[in-house]
């Protein structure tokens with residue numbers, strides 16, 4: 001019996017890839033391929049909730065930033081009443097880019113082509129030659145900027161292009177338990193320490209998303225200098241103890257590295273710690289106390305990392321938080337946005353120290369960043385070669401291991417932290433979207 005011709009090789013590849021993930025394999029091709037990139041734009045970034053901005057980046061009426069959601073450039077602005085909006089950064093007249101700056105403050109945006117003018121809430125309010133030229137045929141209320149659905153969690157503003165996609169709350173699910181470990185640093189929460197570092201890299205966004213979903217495996221190798229030179233306080237053995245926690249069916253995952261010698265809540269100012277404990281639930285405080293390093297990814301392309309870093313080798317160190325967004329700018333190419341988050345209620349001295357630690361480690365010239373991108377750029381380059389088209393990578397570490405039933409947080413928690421479980425969950429969710437099933 002003959003089989004029917006394969007009418008859609010990419011769909012067949014997605015099906016095979018999804019099967020492979022269940023068996024602990026993932027294809028190299030996924031990390032740099034024009035067809036896969038195009039399918040991600042069509043099926044994933046058009047439906048998932050994607051991070052746009054932190055509310056503290058636009059605290060005042062009129063403040064705005066421009067960001068991407070998939071391949072769409074958006075203006076994310078706070079209007080005169082204080083509400084946050086996201087609109088396509090495109091004039092409705094002939095499609096000119098409305099706002100050419102990455103950030104600023106404006107009550108209105110005026111197009112540089114024919115002069116149409118919009119309020120920061122998106123309404124069209126100015127059309128040159130309106131009466132004489134359009135003779136009542138153009139109603140301004142019908143031609144506002146194209147609006148994008150937005151929702152927030154603890155100051156994080158997300159956007160979603162699909163009107164029928166579930167709410168942000170449902171999308172994040174139980175991962176908010178772990179997001180709070182980065183965001184609830186005292187009753188004032190966190191704020192950005194200035195604008196993000198922003199750069200381009202010849203790297204596929206998925207490599208970064210996977211690495212930050214809890215790749216504790218690479219740390220003692222790629223970042224060995226830090227152990228050798230004493231920049232990682234109380235790091236103990238090479239590969240961390242701790243947990244890999246994933247939210248099954250959602251794609252989110254976090255690695256919680258535990259070092260017995262590292263003091264609970266170490267690296268934060270003493271006067272903040274009591275307020276942090278009150279702000280977190282007892283279960284969250286328990287997880288926090290046992291965590292030295294927390295590195296997690298909100299599916300698809302937003303990550304967080306919290307870890308201690310010694311500004312002077314051998315000293316106890318300061319714990320900092322970085323938040324990073326991987327914008328897929330093309331096949332095997334991305335724009336990175338990287339922020340330092342600091343507790344709003346902390347002293348300026350601690351905020352500046354945390355920012356210094358962040359900059360030395362994860363700023364665009366940061367030592368960790370250099371280590372990582374050296375590897376990630378090479379992975380991306382390898383993935384584009386013709387021989388790689390049928391090559392898979394193994395994702396079998398920790399396969400079949402039982403969850404830790406005593407772990408106090410939600411989701412699927414396994415030990416040790418060095419594990420592929422989070423990555424299988426991440427790529428499984430990615431496969432759902434690419435198959436059109438999410």
Ligand code: FES
Pocket residue numbers: 091092093094095096111112113114115116
């Ligand atoms: S393209 Fe903006 S006013 Fe014509």
Ligand SMILES: [Fe+2]
Pocket residue numbers: 211218219222223368372
């Ligand atoms: Fe790294």
